[in-house]
Amino acid sequence: MTMDNDNAISIVGLTKTYGNDSKKVIALNDINLDVEKGTVFGLLGPNGAGKTTMIKILTTLSKPDKGTCKVGGFDVVSNPLMVKKMIGVVPQENNLDRELTAYQNMLIYGMLHKVTDLDTKISKLLQLVGLDDKKNTVVSHFSGGMQRRLLIARALLSDPSLLFLDEPTIGLDPQIRRQFWDIIRKIKKDGSTVILTTHYIEEAEALCDKVGILSKGRLVAVDTPNNLKILVGQYVVNVIDSDGRLTQYMFKTKEEAQAKALEFSDGVTIRRSNLEDVFVKLTGERIE
Amino acid sequence: MNWYxxxxxxxxxxxxxxxxxxxLFSALVVPVIYLITFGLGLGRNVQIEGMDYITFLIPGLIAMSSMNNSYTWVASALNxxxxxxxxxxxxxxxxxxxxxIMIGKVFAGVVKGLFASFLIIIVGLILSKQPFITPLSIVALFLNCFMFSSLGVIVGMVTKTHEDTSTYNNFLIMPMAFFSGTFFPIDRMPLLLKSVIYVFPLTHTNILIRKSSFDMEAFISLFVIVSFATVFFLIGSRLIRNYSE
Structure with a gap:
């Protein structure tokens, strides 16, 4: 693992456990990872894989047991203040002040991060996420989707060079989700780095330059979505037998897939593989 | 420092x-009930330390109320x-x-504690014929709020569930409210109990808040309150610094 200036994030030997000796849970096990600056990096994994723990450590909310993590070249344990100056976070769990209005939530966050020209930025961002007409509404009156949109707007307020998004689009309808994708693309274009965890495979494929696959606290693969698909096979033969059971075969070339399909009389389809297939192949689990 | x-x-x-x-009702109701039951119940004819009982009681209730409000709001909200x-x-x-973070939380607790105290002061001014507020009482009140807000941060940080905060209330705050000279002079307590009572920080607030002049006893109590406030503040800051999920 290198720790050069091109990396927004450098992780070496990261380990985190919870619980005591009699009931120890290994949340992260010897993780090594570099994330290049200006890229969108996706963390894929089922619930309990360690995605949120990793985000918490990188955003200084949790301390590692072993290993080192550098964000923007600064160690998260020895220099957390410098890390905090660079990051924006959309957490998995809603941490908005429910008793405050959307504007007040943004205002306090902006004051904490010493954002200049705060009123203008708040207006722009609330407009961006379609909440400008609700700025004086108390957050407890917002729907789940509206609260997620406000979380996204709040995280962007300090113009972070590193944006951490932990399941950012849960509860958003497809149209808003696609608008959110456009926002992420723009952030990337402006030079920021984005770390994203998601359950939505199409989201990871649409946005991520590289994907890391986490399973039971271990990082089992890191590469571009395309390379991962090449690694496990770009073509999938789905066979549904007379009892309705699905069997999948993965092949590197279309010709191989077609040859396999000919072995079955009916219930056979051939399709391109996706990151879900990669995940299943590498971990034996499904992303749920 | 960006505590604001x-x-x-x-x-x-x-x-x-x-x-x-x-x-407003909850901030007023408990002290006023005490004022009525103890103050009016024991009557104006009872003299304690050269003053009528209501004038003795009111500063104690102000100290108790400032403790309860600054501590409870900080501990409960933080938790x-x-x-x-x-x-x-x-x-x-x-x-x-x-x-x-610590300063922001503690100052907010101070404001909440002082506001609750202010309500009792108004009630006291109506009921008491003798003055009970001195410059030393104001200092004692501010330090008391600061001390118990800091303690509130500690409890808010260490408790694992919201129910745990009531355990601290029952075993720490409640005994302090009753045994620290709020309702009766500490001198009248048994010797063994008295030595325990002098460890309670609220005891020293009650001593200081009733002082009209700065004597040796006032100096010792001021020193104890400042020491407790400093230690609580440092522990609270350290807990925030070491926070990890």
Whole structure:
């Protein structure tokens, strides 16, 4: 693992456990990872894989047991203040002040991060996420989707060079989700780095330059979505037998897939593989 | 030091609470009940330390009320915001020092404690014929709020569930409220109990708040309160610094 200036994030030997000796849970096990600056990096994994723990450590909310993590070249344990100056976070769990209005939530966050020209930025961002007409509404009156949109707007307020998004689009309808994708693309274009965890495979494929696959606290693969698909096979033969059971075969070339399909009389389809297939192949689990 | 956003947030939430009838009522009702049952019940004819009982009682109730309000609001809100609402995490992830978080929380607790005290002072001014507020009482009141807000941060940080905060209330705050010279002079307590009572920080607030001049006893109590406040503040700051999920 290198720790050069091109990396927004450098992780070496990261380990985190919870619980005591009699009931120890290994949340992260010897993780090594570099994330290049200006890229969108996706963390894929089922619930309990360690995605949120990793985000918490990188955003200084949790301390590692072993290993080192550098964000923007600064160690998260020895220099957390410098890390905090660079990051924006959309957490998995809603941490908005429910008793405050959307504007007040943004205002306090902006004051904490010493954002200049705060009123203008708040207006722009609330407009961006379609909440400008609700700025004086108390957050407890917002729907789940509206609260997620406000979380996204709040995280962007300090113009972070590193944006951490932990399941950012849960509860958003497809149209808003696609608008959110456009926002992420723009952030990337402006030079920021984005770390994203998601359950939505199409989201990871649409946005991520590289994907890391986490399973039971271990990082089992890191590469571009395309390379991962090449690694496990770009073509999938789905066979549904007379009892309705699905069997999948993965092949590197279309010709191989077609040859396999000919072995079955009916219930056979051939399709391109996706990151879900990669995940299943590498971990034996499904992303749920 | 960028403590102001945290203080400001607390003040917005506090001003919302003030608009609700329930808050003012709850801040007033317990001390007023004590005032009526003990004060009027024992009557104006009982003399303690050269003053009528109501004039003796009111400063004690002010100290108790400032303790309850500054401690409870900080401990309870911090615990809820950390465990359930997760809003505390926004402060931890912000580029501000743990000390700034501590100052913001403690100053907010001081304001809440002073406000509750102010309500009792108004009631006291109506009921008491003798003056009970001195410059030393104001100093004692401010330090008391600071000390118990800091303690509130400690309890809010260490409790694992919201129910745990009531355990601390029952075993720490409640005995202090009754045994620290709020209702009766400490001199009348048994010797063994007296030595325990002098360890309670509220005891020294009660001594200082009733002082009209700065004598040796006032100096010792001031020293004890400042020491407790400093230690609680440092422990609270350290707990915030070491916070990890």
């Amino acid at each position: 956003p945290i203080f400001y947030r607390e003040m917005i939430l506090f001003s919302r609470k003030l608009l609700r009838f329930g808050y 809820l915001n950390r465990i359930y609402f997760k809003t505390f995490q926004v402060f931890v992830q912000a580029p501000i020092s743990p000390c700034s």
